[in-house]
Amino acid sequence: MSAQNFVMGSLLAVTAAMRTLGLLITMLAVSPQATTDQKLTVPEGTVITSVQVTGFDIERLSPGLRAGIRNLSGTPLEQQRLDELARRIEAERPHHVAAVRTLMDVEGEARVFFVVGLQDQPDRDDNVNARYIVERADISGVPDGELTPALRDDLAAVVGKRLNSPEAARLRGRIERDLSGYDVSRRIRRGSESGRIRLVYEARKREQPPWLRFESLRSGVIFHSEQGWGSYLDLALGSRNVRVTPIVAIDNSDDFVEEYSGFGLRVEARKLGTRRLGASFEWSRFDQDWERATLDALALDPDIPVLYETRSTVTPLVKFAVTRDLSVAAGVSIAELEPLSPAPGSQTANAFLASIEYDRPWNAVSDATHRVEAGFGIRAGSPELESDLSYRRYFGQGTYRFAFGRHQVQAAGMAGGITGDPPLFERFTVGDSRTLRGWNKYDLAPAGGTRLIYSSVEYRYRGLALFLDAGSVWDTETERRVRVSTGFGFHAGPAFLTVGFPLNTDSVTAIVALGLRVPGVGVQW
Amino acid sequence: MVGASGGAAVVLLVLLAWPGVQSRAQTLTVDTIGSTLKIRAQGFSFLKGDPLVRLKDGQLVRVELTAMVLRAPGQPVVATTRRIFALSYDLWEERFAVTTIEKRSQSITHLSQPAAEAWCIDQLGFPLNALGSRGGELTIWIRLEYRFLNVENPSESEESGFTLQTLIDMLSRRRTTDSAPQAIEAGPFRLRPDRVSSSR
Numbered sequence: 001m002s003a004q005n006f007v008m009g010s011l012l013a014v015t016a017a018m019r020t021l022g023l024l025i026t027m028l029a030v031s032p033q034a035t036t037d038q039k040l041t042v043p044e045g046t047v048i049t050s051v052q053v054t055g056f057d058i059e060r061l062s063p064g065l066r067a068g069i070r071n072l073s074g075t076p077l078e079q080q081r082l083d084e085l086a087r088r089i090e091a092e093r094p095h096h097v098a099a100v101r102t103l104m105d106v107e108g109e110a111r112v113f114f115v116v117g118l119q120d121q122p123d124r125d126d127n128v129n130a131r132y133i134v135e136r137a138d139i140s141g142v143p144d145g146e147l148t149p150a151l152r153d154d155l156a157a158v159v160g161k162r163l164n165s166p167e168a169a170r171l172r173g174r175i176e177r178d179l180s181g182y183d184v185s186r187r188i189r190r191g192s193e194s195g196r197i198r199l200v201y202e203a204r205k206r207e208q209p210p211w212l213r214f215e216s217l218r219s220g221v222i223f224h225s226e227q228g229w230g231s232y233l234d235l236a237l238g239s240r241n242v243r244v245t246p247i248v249a250i251d252n253s254d255d256f257v258e259e260y261s262g263f264g265l266r267v268e269a270r271k272l273g274t275r276r277l278g279a280s281f282e283w284s285r286f287d288q289d290w291e292r293a294t295l296d297a298l299a300l301d302p303d304i305p306v307l308y309e310t311r312s313t314v315t316p317l318v319k320f321a322v323t324r325d326l327s328v329a330a331g332v333s334i335a336e337l338e339p340l341s342p343a344p345g346s347q348t349a350n351a352f353l354a355s356i357e358y359d360r361p362w363n364a365v366s367d368a369t370h371r372v373e374a375g376f377g378i379r380a381g382s383p384e385l386e387s388d389l390s391y392r393r394y395f396g397q398g399t400y401r402f403a404f405g406r407h408q409v410q411a412a413g414m415a416g417g418i419t420g421d422p423p424l425f426e427r428f429t430v431g432d433s434r435t436l437r438g439w440n441k442y443d444l445a446p447a448g449g450t451r452l453i454y455s456s457v458e459y460r461y462r463g464l465a466l467f468l469d470a471g472s473v474w475d476t477e478t479e480r481r482v483r484v485s486t487g488f489g490f491h492a493g494p495a496f497l498t499v500g501f502p503l504n505t506d507s508v509t510a511i512v513a514l515g516l517r518v519p520g521v522g523v524q525w
Numbered sequence: 526m527v528g529a530s531g532g533a534a535v536v537l538l539v540l541l542a543w544p545g546v547q548s549r550a551q552t553l554t555v556d557t558i559g560s561t562l563k564i565r566a567q568g569f570s571f572l573k574g575d576p577l578v579r580l581k582d583g584q585l586v587r588v589e590l591t592a593m594v595l596r597a598p599g600q601p602v603v604a605t606t607r608r609i610f611a612l613s614y615d616l617w618e619e620r621f622a623v624t625t626i627e628k629r630s631q632s633i634t635h636l637s638q639p640a641a642e643a644w645c646i647d648q649l650g651f652p653l654n655a656l657g658s659r660g661g662e663l664t665i666w667i668r669l670e671y672r673f674l675n676v677e678n679p680s681e682s683e684e685s686g687f688t689l690q691t692l693i694d695m696l697s698r699r700r701t702t703d704s705a706p707q708a709i710e711a712g713p714f715r716l717r718p719d720r721v722s723s724s725r
Binding site: 092093125127128186 | 618
């Protein structure tokens with residue numbers, strides 16, 4: 001071999017090597033999206049002289065696929081076959097993309113490169129269908145007029161690209177937010193040709209919630225370190241619009257001045273011909289126990305009506321929904337109070353009832369949820385109903401809840417006033433497992449009071465709660481003294497534990513309340 | 526009267542236990558490969574019902590498989606292994622693909638449904654030395670649990686539609702988008718340093 005031939009040969013080899021290197025660098029810079037848009041650079045039928053897999057160890061492919069790639073050498077080039085092999089590489093390695101590049105060498109023969117790259121981790125998609133191109137994205141079940149231009153743009157944006165499952169799932173959420181009143185599910189279907197898919201979002205009209213709400217269920221078993229054990233169980237049985245609720249109470253002292261045990265039954269209908277009209281009927285019979293502190297307080301104040309041993313109540317109500325969020329109710333409460341022996345005769349506390357309630361939950365643009373509940377009610381014990389006790393009781397309350405992820409904030413307030421001679425079960429109390437935690441109601445106002453003011457702020461992070469309560473119960477002739485308490489709590493599903501500390505007092509005694517609160521137990525068919 | 530209440534209690538117990546442990550024509554066996562105890566669950570299928578429908582709809586389904594070794598039924602768990610798998614169904618090739626959800630994930634594609642399920646279960650192994658056999662014979666029970674995670678379209682529950690299952694969910698603080706766990710349990714298996722036998 002002459003020196004000239006050697007130099008020429010070396011130059012040709014270097015040139016070929018540089019071309020190959022440059023081609024490889026170019027190919028490595030190509031976006032993975034280019035796989036299906038590649039242009040044929042070498043005529044079909046050109047004999048393939050070499051095949052290379054770059055960017056990936058070919059030994060990590062299955063033996064069949066490795067053989068399929070290696071057996072390409074010496075065969076005529078068929079682009080479809082090469083594309084098929086690239087698809088198989090992607091199928092075996094779901095987090096990789098494979099592109100085919102072909103090159104005609106100086107002898108007129110083809111060289112084939114499979115360029116394999118790892119998908120970016122943020123876009124990692126474990127769905128094997130992520131390698132297919134979305135040819136259409138549609139929403140079914142919604143009139144076209146209800147689709148906003150922004151929603152159409154979002155749908156159009158996913159077309160022509162590989163399926164991005166997380167993005168497709170997020171798009172479902174966006175559609176559901178845009179189309180209020182619809183439930184949206186997502187399906188993927190085969191497209192019109194191999195390797196193409198269709199994204200189908202199916203929207204179905206959501207069944208609208210009833211305008212009138214049933215009475216809140218509040219089953220619970222509670223231990224209060226100052227007031228002992230008590231339970232209140234209400235089990236709802238019924239359908240969407242009619243409900244029967246048996247009630248059982250055992251030593252429950254969490255609601256009133258009295259500690260009561262007994263049972264009751266409530267029947268409710270929230271759609272009487274129209275979703276705006278409903279009715280309820282409740283009957284209950286409870287036996288009372290009284291704390292020593294209450295007995296002592298009553299002995300000192302003869303103006304407070306007498307104690308009773310049994311309270312039987314019948315409460316028919318009619319409810320009307322003004323809007324979805326706003327409803328009013330009216331009815332009567334007929335209560336017969338059997339006095340403690342040896343007092344003669346029973347006493348009646350029959351009252352007209354009227355109330356207005358507002359309840360509105362809503363979602364903000366983000367995942368935050370808000371809910372406002374407010375209510376105001378009047379109960380008027382009247383001789384017109386043959387009531388032995390004449391009084392008027394006004395009571396208003398409001399709650400705002402804000403939840404964002406694991407964070408929850410709740411602010412609540414109550415205020416009330418009573419005139420006349422109310423029975424003991426109508427008198428206000430604070431200082432139990434829900435209100436003024438850290439104080440014992442039998443230390444504050446053992447016989448309750450005719451005036452009430454109360455507020456509370458609570459922050460929860462997951463199950464951990466911190467709260468600050470302030471409030472007072474008093475009678476018109478006594479001094480109003482606002483008590484404040486703070487504390488913490490743990491909430492795990494229906495189980496709770498709160499530890500409250502009174503603040504404006506010299507005594508630093510923790511009050512513990514624990515138990516189970518299940519907001520709604522029942523069977524619906 | 527006592528008999529009637531006792532019968533009712535038995536029925537209640539059966540109803541409570543029914544969703545948790547199912548014993549059907551499913552064979553749970555164990556096998557040792559090297560120093561690893563492997564679980565085989567012939568006839569055990571967790572891809573059914575709604576998750577299978579979602580897979581056939583082209584969606585990704587995540588399932589958490591947990592295998593537990595117990596000394597005896599109801600006894601404390603000796604060892605646990607838990608892995609999460611992302612399953613999908615290739616709409617064009619009509620085959621299943623599985624990826625383990627972890628930092629160094631493993632993937633496999635082109636599987637039939639039984640093969641995909643078997644592959645998932647095959648990833649649940651226990652190092653023999655973690656079972657505390659100390660070279661002697663060891664009798665164990667195996668409990669295999671699965672539950673589906675992050676259900677995309679959970680059904681909305683009505684305000685008063687409270688059921689025993691929702692109470693259990695609340696008590697267990699399970700995310701509402703996760704399905705209830707299902708399980709099978711089998712045993713006793715006798716582990717010897719050199720082989721495994723079943724005394725069933």
